[in-house]
Amino acid sequence: MTSFIAPLSLLVERWIGYPQRLTDLVGHPVIWMGRFIAFMERGVDKRERTPRQRREAGIFTVAVLLVVTLAIALVVQQLLRGIPFGWALEILVATPFLAQKELGRAVEAVATALRTSLDAGREAVSHIVGRDPQALDEAGVSRAAIETLAESTSDGVVAPWFWLVLLGLPGIALYKAINTADSMIGHMNERYRDYGWAAAKLDDVVNWIPARLSAVLITAACFFTQHASPGSAWAIAISDARKHASPNSGWPEASFAGALGFRLGGPRSYDGEVVDLPSFGDGKSELVGSDILRALMLYRSTLNVLLGVSAVIALLVWAA
Template structure:
């Protein structure tokens, strides 16, 4: 069943997204995860503890988050399968854990804003990145948007799909809970270095295969995008991905860079501190708004290839089952 609902979930979320009316009325699953993560941090994490005690507290918080998520997801899945055509409800309920439409919208908004002014571009990109927007010139804004697009293609689209195919609604919900925890507490600063250790490590683990799969999908998508190079996409991903501090983030970022002939990465500012990060790719570095649109074209092609792969996997599974 998991394999069969995945293509429908991809298709529905890509074109319908998550209705704003639902966000206003009941919120979004990521918001629910965030509230639970905040509550657990307040209830369990104590600053006066030793580093080991804080690490243990973070492990306990993560276990509670995952157990609650699993229990709710299993209950919802059970209930959907008690009604006629419940698989339709199941794939509808899986769509909030994907981010195809919103990711594309948010990145396109940066390109549109840059067409108005640099300040508008900085304001828009600040919605999707954590770096200092005022430290960015036009090229920096464009690079930030494309880097976010590349990285989020993996952890916002491909990884949730991957875990949906393997384990259905519980799989995709657990993945999103882990990914949300990592984004909130999986940081290497004084506050979260110990408490967020488990969340960061588990996020690395669950994204290991999807990140590399994303690089493969980017390479395949190049065949459908004018002037994109599949050879350079794969070669750059294999060469440069290891430069990234994360074991996973470099794969989609280097893949996008090689495919489009860009150079991504490099120094950036966070909270006033300049961080010297490695560069991915050896192409054009001075990017502009139109380069974001090229990246979005590749992104749409990746979504098309992923959907095709999902359909093929479903058909092959159906043939094997019969």
């Protein structure tokens, strides 16, 4: 039954997600990881240190985080596999590391809010992006939501699933630890350029295959999504993905842009500073709330394709 943990985890998480009551009661694994990273940062990242010393401190932080995460995941896995129906509990333990349900809910909330007002849309999108929401018009809010949906399809769903299939519960837990560290300290600004170097580089490594796999899955999902072009999805991914500063983020974003005939990316504002970023695709750029719903249709088709692929892999492993 262990070969079915990945597809069943996808199915269960998509159905129930991670209940808010449980988060309120005991927290969430990502929250626990974030607190540990913050604790390590307070202890080892001293501003008076040299850039090399701060880089070494960052390497130490990531190493300790991964050792602790691996130890806990291995212990939990061994305990669960030693009891009857432990595989069912292992499925439940894996689900918090996936983000299908919450990602879809958060992005759909932006489309719903835009029906009320632009200010409501700005408020809703502020919960899922880091850019300045007040600088966004309706097209900017819509693009921000779709870009987040595209990128998070890879690092919030496909990548954790990939590492779950490859390495089981320890794999998905380690991936989420790396990804959380990157989101907290892996920034190329003055504060984290050195201390967050290891987190950022390691995140690039563990997302390299999943990002490109995401483009393949998105392209395949176009066959099951109205008014989505598989040819354009793949062509734009191949031509435009490399424009992104990240070696990985451009793949799902360019695929979404090509599939839906959108132009995503471009200049955006962070903390009052406009950052000139590349565009993906050459289609419609003046997006509206209904375009977010189109992107969600493609997202859900991608989840269906991923579930199908996961089930096929499980059946092949079981048959072998």
